[in-house]
Structures are given as C-alpha cells and as structure tokens.
Amino acid sequence: MKPFTVHRGRVAPLDRVNVDTDQIIPKQFLKRIEKTGFGQFVFNDWRFGADGTRNPDFVLHDPRYEGATVLVARKNFGCGSSREHAVWALADFGFRAVISSSFADIFANNSTKNGFLTVRLTDDEVATVMKRAQDIDEYWLSIDLEKCEVRDDQGFSAKFPVDEFVRHCLLNGLDDIGLTLQYDADIAAYEKEHPLGTASG
C-alpha cells in the first residue's frame, strides 16, 4: 500500500450531503474484475450525459479544479453500498483524500486499505474549506497525517481525528493481512477451541 504522510494538493468542492457510492461509481462499472481503471467512471452520471457528452457544469469539469487531488464534500460521504470500487475510482482519478464532516463506516474502512485518507472535520470547518475552494483560485491544502492536521496558505488550519492504528498503517503503507498473520498462533488456538459446526464456533 502506498504510504500517506503529508500531501499537498488542489481542492475541488463537491457541495452535496450524503454522496453515496452509487454516485461515486455507478453499478454498470462494477463488472470489471480488476482493481484498476475505475477513475474514468468516477461520478459518471454527474460528469457525463446519457449519450456520453461531458457535463461542463459539473465541478470536476471546471478548469479551476483540474488536477485536484483533494475533494471536499458535506456530511455522510460514501454512504450506501460496500463497493470498494468507490475508493479505487476516486484514487485512480487522482484523489488522495476526501474531507467531510462524516463518513459512512464501510467507505472509511475501505479507504484505509488503499492509502486513501478520509479527513473528518467539523461542519463549520468543512464549510470554511468548501467556501475557500469555491472562492479562491488555486486553493491548495496540505494534509499532514503525521500531525493529524490540515493547513491552507491563507491561515486556516484544523486538527482531525484518526484511529492510532489506522494512522500507523497509513503512514507506513502496511499490509494489514500481514499484520493479522503475525497472530497466526492465536488464530490456530482459537480454531482448535471453536471447531466448525459447534454452537459457539
């Protein structure tokens, strides 16, 4: 997994609440059997018309946000389906992090497995970042996982919470299957005590 330490990037404002995973990556694109190549389909139904024409009004098509690597959206980002394809699509499109005031549990979990950061700020802080991203040309943010802090060039900064173990894995790009397998003896002991087919097993 690609480590996440400090990232500085342009911010794109997606001013919506409850951005669900069906919007992030519509179901017609879930039939691929690879993890790659989903970026072209991110927010497909918002970015493109039914006939494939580009929607110039969608925020990611605004030239001001070209090359943005940080997305800011309102509360409950990533709700709905468990599809990890949503994270793969955002990451493949070029995003490294999403800022919101809350995230759906499964989306947040999936993010951590892909070196992709979910940055939780308060509603007021999200509103500040949203407004600045809309108003200021070339609005950039630094996301510092070492200090658990976001900073812009205009003097705004805010701390964000992150689980210590998740932070450790992200900073070091650790494969958490390998970490669990360090406890192989414990797993084997548990399996011996709880054989398949028993009530508590």
Place this chain on the structure above:
Amino acid sequence: MKIARTLFEKIWDAHVVATPAGRSPIIYIDLHLVHEVTSPQAFDGLRAAGRRVRQPLRTVATVDHNIPTEPRGTPITDLIAAKQIAVLQANCKEFGIRLFDMDSPDQGIVHVIGPELGITQPGMTIVCGDSHTSTHGAFGSLAFGIGTSEVEHVLATQCLAQQKPKTMKIDVRGKLADGVTAKDLALGIIGQMGTDGATGYVIEYAGPAVRALSMEGRMTLCNMSIEAGARAGMVAPDETTIGYVKGRKFAPKGADWEKAVTYWRSLPSDADATFDNVVEIDAAQLCPFVTWGTNPGMVAPVTGRVPEIKALEDSERRAAELALQYMALEPGKRIEDIAVDRVFIGSCTNSRIEDLRAAARVARGHRVSSNVRAMVVPGSQAVKRAAEQEGLHKVFQDAGFEWRESGCSMCLGMNPDILQPGERCASTSNRNFEGRQGRGGRTHLVSPMMAAAAAIAGHFTDIRNWKYQ
C-alpha cells in the same frame, strides 16, 4: 458479580482472537459469504501473495448480483457479467469453496439463501462483501458488510481487525397495525434518524413490536440498518428464531442441536445491560411509508404529501431541492397522486416467501394497471419453488405480473432489469439513490403490499383501505 452485557457484547467477546497493544482487536469470522461482484480482486490478491483460503468450509459463494432473471439456460448476453461469473466459478474451484451456482436448486440472493439453508445461525460473526449483510443479524448474529480488501483479509486469515463499534438499542413499543409491515418500521426509523443516524453503531432492535415479527420481518428490518448508517442490526434469538433454524439443511442436528440451542438462549442482552444510545419508537404511530426523494431517509406517510422545501431545516433544503428535481416531483403533491410506470417486488429486503404471500394477497383477483409493468423476482430458487407450490405464481401471472428467476435484479440493476430514464418505480428494495435502478430512473421504496397495490391502482394507495378479493 457478572458484568451485564448486551447481545452484541456477548458475541464480540466470544470472537476476540487477540488484542494487540495499540491496534484494533482481531476478531474471528465464523461465516464468510461471497458473491461475484466484490470478490474477484480479493482472489487475485491471494494469488499475488501466494496465500490460500484459510477456511474454505467457512466460506460459501453464490451468484446473485449480475445474473439475468430470464429463464435459466438463456445465454448471458452481457459478456462482462458472464466473465465475472466465470471468474467466481474458477476461483471457487481453485480454492475449494462451495458455490451455489446458476443451475443450483439452492441458488439465490446471498442474504436469502444463508438463512433458508440454515447456514446463518445465532451467535455467529458473519461477513460478506455487501452492505446488506446486516440482514443476518435478524438471527442474533453479528453480521456486517465489508469491502474487497477485507474480503481478501477474511479469505486469508478468517479474521478481521476491527474497532469495536458503539451500541444502540431501538426499542419498538406497542404493536404494528394491519398493513404496517417491518419495511414500514424500517423506513419510519430511517426517516426519523436520517441516513447517518446510526453511523458507528450496532443496533439491537427490541421491544414487543420486534418480538412479534416473523423471521422474514426481522430480516427486512435488520437489512435496512445500513440505510441508517449502522454497522449492523440485530435481534436477540428467541423461540421464533430457534423454530426457523430447526431442521434446515445446514442447521446443527441431534446432540449438537441441543447444545446450540442452550448457547443461543444465553445470548439475549442481560436485563441491566447498558447501551451507548437508546431510541424509543411507538409502533402505533407508524403507517405505510413511501420514499419521495433520493435517499431512504426521505420518507412520507402514504396519506401525506411531498414536503414543502421551506418547512425543512436549512441543512436539508439543498438536498431536498436536488432530490425533488431528480424525482420530478412538486412540493406539496399528495403521495397517493404519484403515478408509477414500473413495480419491482424483490431484493434481499423483501423477496422471501412471506413477502410474496403478502403481495399475492393484495394482487389476487385484480389486474395490473395498463400503464404499469410489474415484476416479481423471488429471492431464491427455494422461495420460487415454495411460492409455486402455493400457487402464488399463478396469482401474480393472472394479475399481469411477470414471474421471474431469482437474483438481485432491479434492486441495483446490474443485470438487464433496469428502469429507463424518467421511469418511476414502486420498489420493495432498499435504496432510492439516483440512478440506482437505472440511469434517470425514479425509485420509491415501499413494502411488498404497497408495491402490489401501486401496480394495480397505477399510483400509490393506502393499503389499509385495500379491497381484497
């Protein structure tokens, strides 16, 4: 003195394998359900790392998400879907996993077949690469959806590193009125708490109205927990649960059964156990609900109206405006005046035999409106056979409903069953997100009875006034 624990805490404690310092606890997973859409990349990961499936016998697979619901044997014309199915078949063969394939008499939606085969049992930890895994919590198991990386993690280790969620009790007092179903209870709860009201929590549904639900009703209720943001939903096992599991194909037998039942009876939350949050719901206040917007929290009573935007809180207004624009609805419109083009009865929320019986009772002796195309998609081959034995398929077909093969179908439209742009659908599924049932499609979530009634009337109608034939 023994510390009082909730149902969730008892199951969690029984599954902790290790608690590494400074890390999330490692918990054991008893049952891993697998389907074609969220698993191929996980198997690829195993191969790339040279890992095996640790417990193939604790892993069960089926195909449900992208398969057609035309008669079995009809060639799959979507080549990418066909490939995804072939890849699951090959992976199951390579790693020794039981697969209930297209031609199996036990095939069905993963959250329908687990329970009906007796694979889902109280006290288990159950995961699947699907958010509606919460369904299985109806049995008093801890069941939650995971992404593909965690699918790979469970395949390789039979464990997950998980932060312990918070607990919420939803205590449903009183009794649901006739025509008010588990689906309406779920929609009522989500309407009240919003689609993120339970984020970070495992919900335990309790109280007389929950105890009175059948297993099918409890599955519907737990299924929708994720739509309130919950990690999982649970109902404590009782005689209804035990009666349902008994005698099923993979249920424990003989002395194992007796031992299992004794254990299951120890699982309900202790009387003095505490929850991080408690919500009380008065069942008598609930009615048949219809969603009007683009998330499951946007609900109105069938006798109500599409809300006035100005009556909403500031934070809700913008989302409501966008939703009404997408849904092509005017504020203040009576719900019963909303006409539908399509009706879908199916999905892991509402495709079990009891759901089909309820819908058939409404449909019997009536005709689907000439403006409506209506389909019934049983949740599994077993549900389909049971319905046909009872003659329900004839009731539906005589009324003008299509009777199809089992699968996820138009709940998410990964197969050819989709809405056309602008079509409006009364659906018994779980999500009314933009484009969920087909790009430009407009979904209204309802109970099976309400869906059947809408098919016949051509618009939403209060099932409590239905003229049964």
